[in-house]
Amino acid sequence: MNTSVKKLVAGIGASIALMGAGSAFAEIKIGIAGPMTGPVAQYGDMQFSGARMAIEQINSNGGVMGESLVAVELDDVCDPKQAVTVANRMVNDGVRFVIGHLCSSSTQPASDIYEDEGILMITPASTSPDITERGYELIFRTIGLDSMQGPVAGEYLASLNPERVAVIHDKQQYGEGIATAVRDTLLENDVEVPMFEGITAGSKDFSSLVTKLRDAGVDYVYYGGYHPELGLILRQARQANLDAVFMGPEGVGNKDINTIAGEAAEGLLVTLPPAFDEKAENQELVKAFEDKDEDPSGPFVLTSYTAVQLVAEGIEQAGSTDPFEVAEALRSNTYSTPIGTVEYDERGDMKSFEFVVYEWHSDGSKTPVN
């Protein structure tokens, strides 16, 4: 046998040994699934930066049960089809805890797979009630529901004594869900809703829609969906002299709406989770983000941070990395986190979560109303 073959054999042997050694230091894989690309990648940035920060801090404090956390990051482009692919890939990669997904329409089909394959999932951003309504054991969230957010928006709009309110949505699970909740609240408060219409996400020309809105003589418009479409509607509405106040859910509260809508974004009403980054007890954490040159103010940064923290604490309490036992621990304990005290009900929803109405400004800042 010549030397080069010997070397080769030795090399292969060494690498097999190393692989064995690697698995001895068992790591805990934390999957993070959300949009890295695509129209709503801004929200994905928030999610990834929050989750990464939590993993980093937990690891530097000695990890979980002496083992370190490793992030497995996958891009679902906020598309249900890709979300299913990502979920399968998580299964194939041996991930047992997933932080994600972001858009409700992605979370819904992905959670079917996670539940079936015994993977614990915590979504930091999906607000659609359907996700936790199916009696799944392993599906949790660190954000409120549309059934909490919709009434907040609807009640606020009703309190402004509007003449007519149009409700528009992008037909996706999130947008349509919240728009329906808002419409129902408005109708309960005897507000006239002459228009309830869907648009196609990704389209650019809303001039006909704006004409319709003008024809309907509405003074308020509620839009359920994300900022790329609302930004265009705002801008085209202003161009065509539509004189109405717009309102949207947390999916539109993002500085990118200003680059699209410009001045037209002034006065937009948005329901958001409270600004966790302004709480006194979070200032140390906020500083950690700022030291890394990251922005902790987005609505999903700290919810993602919390999701990772919950997984870690759940594992510690269960004393095992079995997702079913961790889920049990999460359901039966109370946690104090950057987004406040977290307590879960049977379905995996937080027992209390608050939404606040903000007014958005054309410089990208926001002020709470009342």
Place this chain on the structure above:
Amino acid sequence: MATHNIKHALFSAIITLIISAPILGLDLESAGTELKLTGASTSTLVSIVLAAIVVFLFQTFRDSIMGALGQMPKLNRFADREPMPQEKRLKLENIFLIVLVAGALLWPFIASRGSVDLATLVLIYVMLALGLNVVVGLAGLLDLGYVAFYAVGAYTFALLSQYFGVSFWVALPTGALIAALFGFLLGFPVLRLRGDYLAIVTLGFGEIIRILLNNWTSLTGGPNGIGGIPDPTLFGMEFGRRVKEEGNISFHDFFGIAYDSTHKIIFLYLIALVLALVTFLIIRRLMKMPVGRSWEALREDEIAARSLGLSRTGVKLSAFTIGAFFAGFAGTVFASKQGFISPESFVFLESAIILAIVVLGGMGSQFGVILAAVAVTVLPELAREFSEYRMLIFGAAMVLMMVWRPQGLMPMRRIHIILKKQE
């Protein structure tokens, strides 16, 4: 060296700079509420300049480079070989097929869960491509909306299971038949259109189906798709962790083994394998039957074929319907594999990929199409580290293949006789 070469080379280099410098060299970024322009990294700028220099050098020495390339030995030494006698070829093909199927049967027991999952997807594409091969490769009908029939098959299963609790085994033939019916109904009016017009109408039809699925929210769930599509059962045994339907028992309970999600993956793979094999054999049989011959006759010369008494509409319609049938087949398997479908799975790009598989494989050639389906599905997965560049490379590869090897990987061979040259 001719001056016009240098002039052309200079021109090409400048064009390279113009098309790459603004898009690659300058980055639009949103800074707060405004857009900001930043220069790209130095390495990007250097590579833009390098690209221009390479283009310049290549164009300057184009003649000598192309000449040198021309002298290289032929890549495919078998290209000019005489075709084998028919019997020997058939025998060889059969042996090859048996080896292929045997290998495919062993595959799930040696490969990882992920690769079995991927192999199922490959088989779905094999079915689709074999079906489209009938329409495009054999009958020569340019179909750019093939994905519509795939969608019809998938949605038939999804809707039937959602509203009527229909199982996979009932939905499989139903989905395929309904897709075939769609093919038949669409084919009736449009098949009198020729060539590109047919391509455009099928493209329009594919888009209409997708938009309807996307907007008919009350029935199809719109962009949110339909989830919870059941897995296939084996004689009433389910593969999930928990039994979903009353009266069924689960596979692992029946055999008293621990639950393992790979059972389901392997079972689905085997079903897809059997269905792909059935598709292959049926189409191979059809190709040798009169109807298959008439497809090719019509493709080669429509006027001559008609003058020999072939019914144009009948022949085209049969190809179209059969192609749609197998797309429906594939759609049902796809819906079951994913457990979830949405209109996003049935965009035009999907039609383009299936068509690219057919052309890449060598139009009309079944083995070539299978090879191409494997290549197009597996190669991007292997290059996962380059996942960002995946579609970029895919697009470039499509162009390069068409320029350099338009006849495909394994061109279809007709049995023919070569007449002896006259002395």
Place this chain on the structure above:
Amino acid sequence: MQDLLYFIQQLINGLTIGSAYALIAIGYTMVYGIIGMINFAHGEVYMIGAYTALITITGLATLGVAWLPLVLLIALICAVIVASSMGWAVERIAYRPVRGRHRLIPLISAIGMSIFLQNYVHLAQGSRNMGFPLLIEGGFRFGAEDSFQTSISYMQITIFITTLICMTALSLFIARSRTGRACRAVSQDLGMSNLLGIDTNKIIAATFVIGAALAAVAGLLLGMYYGSIDPLFGFIAGLKAFTAAVLGGIGSIPGAMLGGLILGVSESMTSGYLSGEYKDVVSFGLLILILLFKPTGLLGKPEVEKI
């Protein structure tokens, strides 16, 4: 009265979009008229034109150039230059080598090019929606103050006028100039023109360049009109423009204009009176119907079956 004003408003909306479609459709129709292939990458050239315009406008803002006509002119010139270079390169790389082969080959090559360009911009500029600064604001209004008013924005007027100028210039160019005459000759009979000493390669390249330049103009106009651009928006616009070209009779320049306007109006009427969700179904349905009953489009010449 209010109904009439509403109708006029939807008509104006439709004509605006329609004339932009027509600009893009020219590229499809000229290429098809001459070499009989569908240039699937044309929508991407339009998208690249829009990106170049946005990059230029942002760059000029950074440099402090604020005089609007100058900004628009420079953006237009840059967009046209980059897009036409792109058109030329695309023809050279992806279409010329496969010209004359089986008709599926150029089609696949074109689809490949379209995928390539989409991802090229996606990688270089990201996939997010980029907001286009609002440069032309304001407009006219008609009707009583307290009820529905028809409004025409200056942006819409800009789109009409620019389209009109481009179309007139193109018609004159095709009718009068030497290259234009050569274009017509090549589209009638490529082989014969070659024999008569026309450099057909140059003429074909010229068609691609002209089409790309007009698409770039449309990219700038529609980018400003809609308000945001992303790497995928060329594909949909391309599909629409292509539909317009076929509708009007592919190969015919007035046909492309007519097809674009019909398509734009039918879209805005569908969203205005039915629902915006189904406007694309109506456009494609219209396409299929026209092709079934008049396969050569509204203004196309009937194809003679050659034996």
